[in-house]
Amino acid sequence: MDLLIQNVLHEGQQADILIHGGRFARIEPKIDPLTLDQPAQFLEADGMAILPSFANVHCHAAMVLLRGLGEGLPLQAWLNDVIWPIEARLTGDHLYWGTLFGCLEMIRSGITAVLDMYWQTPQCLRAFYESGIRVNFCHPNILPPGKEHLEQLRRDLAEHLELAKSYPSRVEYGVGIHALYTTTPEVRAICRDFAETHDLLIHTHISETRDEHEKCLADTGKTPAELFDTEGILNERFLGAHGVWLSDTDRALLVERGAAIAHCPSSNMILASGVFNQNAARRDGLRFGLGTDGASTNNRYDMFSEMRTASLLAKVHSQDPTACPAHAIYRTATLDSFNLFRLDAGTIAVGKIADCILVNLDHSGLVPGHNLISDLVYAATPECVDTTICNGNVLMRNRTIPGEDEIRQAFRQVVAQGITS
Missing domain, CATH: 3.20.20.140 (Metal-dependent hydrolases)
Known part of the structure; x- marks a missing residue:
């Protein structure tokens, strides 16, 4: 299914971004859902910025x-x-x-x-x-x-x-x-x-x-x-x-x-x-x-x-x-x-592989927001990442990964079985 990211900050401007077939298909100030060729998942991103993962x-x-x-x-x-x-x-x-x-x-x-x-x-x-x-x-x-x-x-x-x-x-x-x-x-x-x-x-x-x-x-x-x-x-x-x-x-x-x-x-x-x-x-x-x-x-x-x-x-x-x-x-x-990796990814642009993150601009390390890239490098922590997307698929949203509690429990169990002796 396509993914439509709405009201996200992209290069300093508000935008809607459509992901189709694992790649960025449209980046426009506003995308009318009625113009979409097929059903899409909608992701509201007000207060967030989109960046390469x-x-x-x-x-x-x-x-x-x-x-x-x-x-x-x-x-x-x-x-x-x-x-x-x-x-x-x-x-x-x-x-x-x-x-x-x-x-x-x-x-x-x-x-x-x-x-x-x-x-x-x-x-x-x-x-x-x-x-x-x-x-x-x-x-x-x-x-x-x-x-x-x-x-x-x-x-x-x-x-x-x-x-x-x-x-x-x-x-x-x-x-x-x-x-x-x-x-x-x-x-x-x-x-x-x-x-x-x-x-x-x-x-x-x-x-x-x-x-x-x-x-x-x-x-x-x-x-x-x-x-x-x-x-x-x-x-x-x-x-x-x-x-x-x-x-x-x-x-x-x-x-x-x-x-x-x-x-x-x-x-x-x-x-x-x-x-x-x-x-x-x-x-x-x-x-x-x-x-x-x-x-x-x-x-x-x-x-x-x-x-x-x-x-x-x-x-x-x-x-x-x-x-x-x-x-x-x-x-x-x-x-x-x-x-x-020889992958056509690493930028947010039409035609590129849709691997990206949405960062919460209210995260303390990104405030007051004079220089986003500087803040990401010197002030932010992983907690600023609200959403992680790979190949157009949402892996994490609202800092929640489906199934993570079960994975953590199973991981603890195999460690408890012993690895050091």
């Missing part, structure tokens, strides 16, 4: 299961001593409800697209689809040595792609390479070839910590970016998470190859990994989007917080108050991030 370009949604664990540890100790031992015990039930609960948090923060890397692909895909948001999902593909595991990897990639294609919409599959330090050249070659054959995104962690970056350089004579490039993996479908320790040469190489980075400021701060140099990235023309990372290293799926943190980090890192202004980081979290 957010695209989260690096996440591990189900890690809400692990929120609060391993605090105060650097990355490798956090992974080896806390996270991986627990993940080895997680069941498909854990992953399904964990993913679904993570999606609730993202919807409440106005996120409608997520690039997610995690285990148990069938359960996670099902949860993402049922949540109503869109996902590009990839398995991390950390495998033990042995030819039999390489053959299994080939089968898994093919099966997971077909499974993603079986969903009617919003579910896409990408190829995950967890990191250079957790995969072999043979695994990466299989992933590279599969992604190239099927024109899929490749997602990985790259130069997240100084130790990772310097060890790769010491062991191979190449930085992680250079090694990925040598292996034929660095291209316009490559999206690397973090990129904190990229050198000037690395950035130039990524720009030349058309590759991109997922900037995850809160996660990098919690793990004390360092600061992604987004000022240099903007200067050099390196594409990047904004990500939350998992809820065990953030510890929330809140794009408002990520925008604020990213902007302030850029300013203090450069000691330049003009660095990363509000409009720039807002675009990073919306249009630029959607572009990394």
